Amino acid sequence: MPPKAGFSRAKTVGYDDDDIYDDYSEEEYVGEGEGEAMSEEDKEQMAAGVIKVREALGSEYSKVKEVDIQDALWNYYYDVGKSVTFLKNKYAPKAPAPAKPKAVSRFDQAAGAADAKTPTSTGKHMLICGTESTARAMSNLAIDGEGESIASLCETLRDGLAAMSRETPFTERTARSQASSCASDYTSARTKDFFWDVPWGNVPCSRLATITAQPATHKGGLLGGSSKLAALAAKRKQKQQEEAAAKADAAANGLAADKAVALLDRLNIRDKPASAPVRDDTKPRYPKKRSETPPPPEPAPVEEEPIPEPQGIRIEFPNLRAKQPSMFGAILCGSPQDEPRNQHVESALNSFPLPYANAKAFTDADPFSKPSPDDLVRQAQARSAGAPKSKTKTKGSTDGEKLAESVEKLVVETKVKSKNLNVVDEYRNCGLKKVANFVVIGHVDHGKSTLMGRLLYDLKVVDERSVDKLRQEAETIGKSSFALAWLMDQTPEERSRGVTVDIATVPFETEQTSFTILDAPGHRDFIPNMIAGVSQADFAVLVVDAQENSFQSGLKGQTKEHALIVRSMGIQRLIVAVNKMDTVSWSKERFDKVRQATTAFFETASFSLKNITFIPCAGLTGDNVTKRVADENAEWYSGPTFLEALEASEPKPRALERPLRLTINDVFRGSGQNPLSISGQIEAGTLQIGDVVLALPSRETATIKAIELPDGSPADWAVAGQIPTLHLVDIDVVHLRLGDLLCAPTAPVRLVKSFTCKMLAFEHVMPQFVDVFRGKQQATGLITALASILDKNTGEVTRRKPRIVRPGEVARVRIELEGSAGLPLEVGGRIVLRDGGRTVGAGLLESYT
């Protein structure tokens, strides 16, 4: 059976896969916690992993260093199998590679040969040769592949020269002469020897060309050839140049003469008696005030001399202008001023009767007196978009009007029509199965995906062929045990790493219930994704590895953290799947221990024990998943199977009558028909085709064009609790992001920036920065005040203004969100507070400003 629509889409069509990583690279993301020391849990996992890897590697790989093993484990998230494969590949004994002759460049050969040929003087010789000029000459030889070696040789030469000049005093002249002789030796003898076979070498002197300066000849003619005109032009230019030179000379002489006169003048002035200053008429004078000094009379207009007509041959152009415009020209360009156009056209048409002569366009006095077909189409579009329609319609409509009408019809037809259903009544009368969504949580590698894969396989949601194919693929990378998990983990990254990264949403049905699995990642780096899954769930399945070591590390890690998040987000029903019971031989003792340890913890986390069911099972073998366990060691267990426990779970009460609230869990581009689709759980209210919804925080509206249920079937409506796919129109994809809220435009949710909440602390909490999560939506916030500590059961204030809130305490705190538009929050809404990759608390919104 092929996978269903919703199934195949899971995780493959994310609108913005980078979302979880924001703007930083994967390395940065993974390395977020690496700056800190390893946690206790990490250390334990690392130690256990190292032992396992060593065992798997065997004595053959005893040389593998511990640090390499640790690196591999860290890189592969403690995945022993992958680490072993990696290390085996890395340390596999390699066959000695055949000795490859070292590629030596021609210049290196030349240099080597030079060294060999002048053993006695190599050092000094080379050093003396290293004058700057030689080095430059050598650098100039640097061509293509030889460039590097030549360049390095030049460097050596320069260095050598510097050293030489320091160590051996010699006159510059000696150095120069030696240098030049050596340089010529080097460049001529050695280079010549080694470049003898290049095409540009060994050219006889007689055939060497001499490069001379090109005479300044003027290229004339179109093709650069000479012509009489060109010769004339050249001559004229030469004359001009000569004239210019003569002028320059004269100017220079004049300047010299001027200077002499000036000097004389100065000498003269000294001798003369002081006289009244002479007004210099050459300088411009400006009146101080307009009124005092009348403006100088306007200079008489200078009569411009008429420019003489250039003498030469005059070409007389015949007057080609027609006395009358042609018929075609008259039709196109004739203007009413020249002649009554109609008459002219009429007469032309009458004299040349043409097949189209009676067409209306020709006889129209003014073709622009009516709107063009384009105008009509535009008007029609505007009308269909809401502009008032013209009530009167002319009887005999033109082609353009007809076209406009059809466009108008088309546009109206593509508009989404609402059936205006009473969705609540429809839902109550349709006899739909119970709808329940559950999130699968637990520590990394405790077997969540495998258990879900097994469930789907046993319920025949996926066919045997698909599983066999996955098995083969998994085997090829040495991960056959992950075949079932791959039914949930569908991205290449998840499969290669062996860890779930994002929520997988998979629907399946039993006789009584339509379930949706929300498989959450167990790794602590992906807790934000896990929170998004929890926000859509009615109840949770906590998967716990029955093996002692794994169980203990889970209890210190995400088994506890996930359970706390689930509880603080309002989930009360919990199924604890004590998994991998096959690895502990279905030991009742082990099962009881796990049950005891977790129960103690659940009590402290305010779970009601009557809402918790413990199921021993083995996802890999399928024991006690959908069918009872056959192992005789498991005879002690007579309780329900995992599937029965699922069936016995009641979904949360649905708020059908409240305004629509839907958190977007996925945004994707579908077919050409449905270019923009989203999916997510309806938290409250109902929706139907044709409804307009408001997206927050973008505040953009969209229209629901079509609805698809999780099993891929189309629907006219959907209600709270369902996780439908909505095909939207009238909105751009940029306005919709994962975690955004769709709500009824008539009852929008407020974007809140400052609020008070009741917070259950998981860690010590003080006034501090925190990341505030509303599902997948996130904003940075600051806990500005710790108002009081509350009694867990009664909610009464037990202490005011505490300086710190301890883990397990409930406190009333004030939070201000920073630098964002705010989060769409309502009173009673749930949030999770994280700091530095750790969940520090969870809150229930009490009030906001």
Ligand SMILES: Nc1nc2c(ncn2[C@@H]2O[C@H](COP(=O)(O)OP(=O)(O)OP(=O)(O)O)[C@@H](O)[C@H]2O)c(=O)[nH]1
């Ligand atoms: N022996 C045994 N191995 C199991 C069982 N269930 C899962 N495994 C193995 O445990 C490993 C991890 O299984 P997953 O299903 O990927 O674990 P997970 O909890 O989904 O991991 P994340 O999603 O990355 O948190 C795989 O090698 C499984 O084959 C089981 O019942 N018995």
